[in-house]
Amino acid sequence: MSVNGTFEALRGRLAEITDLQRTGGLLFWDQRTKMPPAGAEARAETLATIGRIAHEKFVDAELGRLLDELRPYEEDLEPETFEASLIRVARRDYEKATRVPPELTADIRRAGAMGLKAWQKARAEKDFSQLRPALERNLELKHRYVECFPPGEETYDTLLDDYEQGMKTAEVRAVFDQLKRELLPLVREAGVPDPAPPIELPRAGQERFARAVLEQLGFDDESWRLDETAHPFMSTAGHMDIRLTTRWESGMNWLFGAVHEFGHGVYEHDIDPSLARTPLGTGVSLGLHESQSRTWENLVGRSRAFWRFFYPKLQKAFPEEFAALGEDDFYASVNRLEPSLIRVDADEVTYNFHIIARFELEQELIDGRLEVADMPAAFNERLEEYLGITPPNDALGVLQDMHWAAGSMGYFPTYSLGNVMSVQIFERAQAELPELDAQFEQGEFSQLRAWFRDNLYVHGRKFTPQETLEKASGARLDAGPYVRYLKSKYAG
Numbered sequence: 001m002s003v004n005g006t007f008e009a010l011r012g013r014l015a016e017i018t019d020l021q022r023t024g025g026l027l028f029w030d031q032r033t034k035m036p037p038a039g040a041e042a043r044a045e046t047l048a049t050i051g052r053i054a055h056e057k058f059v060d061a062e063l064g065r066l067l068d069e070l071r072p073y074e075e076d077l078e079p080e081t082f083e084a085s086l087i088r089v090a091r092r093d094y095e096k097a098t099r100v101p102p103e104l105t106a107d108i109r110r111a112g113a114m115g116l117k118a119w120q121k122a123r124a125e126k127d128f129s130q131l132r133p134a135l136e137r138n139l140e141l142k143h144r145y146v147e148c149f150p151p152g153e154e155t156y157d158t159l160l161d162d163y164e165q166g167m168k169t170a171e172v173r174a175v176f177d178q179l180k181r182e183l184l185p186l187v188r189e190a191g192v193p194d195p196a197p198p199i200e201l202p203r204a205g206q207e208r209f210a211r212a213v214l215e216q217l218g219f220d221d222e223s224w225r226l227d228e229t230a231h232p233f234m235s236t237a238g239h240m241d242i243r244l245t246t247r248w249e250s251g252m253n254w255l256f257g258a259v260h261e262f263g264h265g266v267y268e269h270d271i272d273p274s275l276a277r278t279p280l281g282t283g284v285s286l287g288l289h290e291s292q293s294r295t296w297e298n299l300v301g302r303s304r305a306f307w308r309f310f311y312p313k314l315q316k317a318f319p320e321e322f323a324a325l326g327e328d329d330f331y332a333s334v335n336r337l338e339p340s341l342i343r344v345d346a347d348e349v350t351y352n353f354h355i356i357a358r359f360e361l362e363q364e365l366i367d368g369r370l371e372v373a374d375m376p377a378a379f380n381e382r383l384e385e386y387l388g389i390t391p392p393n394d395a396l397g398v399l400q401d402m403h404w405a406a407g408s409m410g411y412f413p414t415y416s417l418g419n420v421m422s423v424q425i426f427e428r429a430q431a432e433l434p435e436l437d438a439q440f441e442q443g444e445f446s447q448l449r450a451w452f453r454d455n456l457y458v459h460g461r462k463f464t465p466q467e468t469l470e471k472a473s474g475a476r477l478d479a480g481p482y483v484r485y486l487k488s489k490y491a492g
């Protein structure tokens with residue numbers, strides 16, 4: 001076969017695998033937004049089959065043979081070209097995937113599905129003991145998984161690499177230690193106030209207003225959807241088919257949640273279309289993905305300039321609730337530092353301590369310093385230490401997130417890494433686009449979006465997360481800008 005023929009054969013196989021993964025994603029979206037509850041059992045089987053076929057196609061020895069054959073061709077190419085990037089990234093994914101025996105991969109998937117089922121019941125009944133055996137099983141499988149890879153400096157490095165390729169535990173720890181040092185005094189100062197009762201807004205009005213805001217940011221009915229779900233997420237069935245979800249609820253999180261998912265969606269939507277149906281055609285890492293959802297949610301969506309444009313519209317949409325409330329008071333109410341129990345509802349500052357607590361517990365678990373049985377108490381102690389509050393029961397404590405039950409360890413730190421990266425990148429955009437605030441006040445967001453597209457989104461997975469961050473922000477991972485941003489917003 002000619003080199004071109006070999007490359008096209010590789011590309012064709014990868015396109016099919018991507019199609020299968022998209023199909024799985026679409027079934028997952030349907031499960032969380034449309035499927036009647038009794039469909040769960042059949043759906044679990046369908047998803048398992050699709051996932052298994054995609055995995056088998058990917059670890060197929062023929063794919064490895066094509067990658068080997070393309071090695072001399074790749075070495076002659078410029079590393080930034082589409083061809084070189086595709087071969088490099090596919091090889092890295094292939095080498096990682098083929099280290100894990102297929103039986104172990106199947107065991108891990110099955111245990112995750114069982115864990116999720118146990119979690120739902122344990123959480124509903126506020127009873128950690130019902131989840132304990134599933135977590136012990138997940139942990140045992142994690143150890144077997146880690147053993148498939150050459151030992152890193154720390155066991156946790158191998159777990160982290162699945163979500164943030166190339167990132168080391170020690171780097172994350174250094175960043176988180178800085179957040180602790182600089183931000184814990186702010187949290188202590190805030191104390192634990194009596195939370196104000198959340199505002200209740202009519203559901204239909206929420207949806208109308210959320211859609212109006214998203215349209216102003218760049219959502220359109222040609223390639224986007226917005227649906228309701230219990231645990232909001234973004235899913236993409238193709239770069240022109242972006243599905244956002246939110247939850248209609250009290251307070252204002254229905255809107256911030258929708259804008260958060262918009263940030264994930266716009267990243268996927270604005271990736272170079274020529275990368276579609278390849279492993280390059282998606283966001284580069286969870287951390288960088290989260291940097292974008294947090295940018296649109298917090299750096300844009302909670303900014304003064306944003307609300308100068310949208311607050312009069314919010315007052316008009318909900319006159320009973322907001323006519324008497326001034327813009328200053330509203331702005332303060334959506335930017336309040338207030339230690340609370342639930343990670344997903346936390347403010348910009350305390351959010352990081354929910355993450356740091358989980359990051360530390362995960363390392364203790366994988367290093368054998370913490371037993372699964374002792375997790376509820378350890379979780380509560382850590383929350384008390386950082387935020388000054390103790391969960392009244394396990395549903396509001398160790399059982400609040402599904403990640404561990406589903407078998408994800410090493411995922412949590414990417415949320416706070418996203419926060420840190422978001423400000424690094426946004427400050428670069430602000431420096432190059434000095435009119436941003438004035439534009440936001442006019443409801444104009446297209447220049448910012450175009451900047452993100454050209455400097456970040458367009459690359460997809462062509463470069464490593466670290467290289468992608470450097471291209472967008474001009475620097476390596478650095479907590480400095482994020483700490484300064486939070487201090488100037490929340491101190492005193």
Ligand code: ZN
Nearest residue numbers: 260264290293
């Ligand atoms: Zn997110």
